[in-house]
Amino acid sequence: MEHIHIVINSYSLNHIHGMCDDEESGVPWGLSCIYGFPEEQHKRKTWLLIDSLARQVTGKWLCCGDLNDILDSREKKRR
Numbered sequence: 463m464e465h466i467h468i469v470i471n472s473y474s475l476n477h478i479h480g481m482c483d484d485e486e487s488g489v490p491w492g493l494s495c496i497y498g499f500p501e502e503q504h505k506r507k508t509w510l511l512i513d514s515l516a517r518q519v520t521g522k523w524l525c526c527g528d529l530n531d532i533l534d535s536r537e538k539k540r541r
Contacts, residue, residue, distance in 0.1 A: 468493065471518065476508070477527075479515050492519030498530030505531060 470480040479494045494515045498508035508529060516523065532538065
């Protein structure tokens with residue numbers, strides 16, 4: 463991906479956030495890589511972080527990573 467330049471706007475133990483300048487398409491887009499807080503008492507912080515990062519981006523945005531969150535308790539069961 464030689465045609466994409468990334469500028470990191472912020473980072474922490476739980477995220478890296480930046481803007482990507484795609485020279486090929488000419489369309490800039492946001493990129494956020496998240497590592498969600500694994501402790502139960504901090505789960506809300508993950509979603510507050512995502513919300514904060516989303517507000518910094520206008521246009522296209524890719525948010526990826528390990529959110530350390532589940533939708534249903536059945537996801538915890540081992541197979």
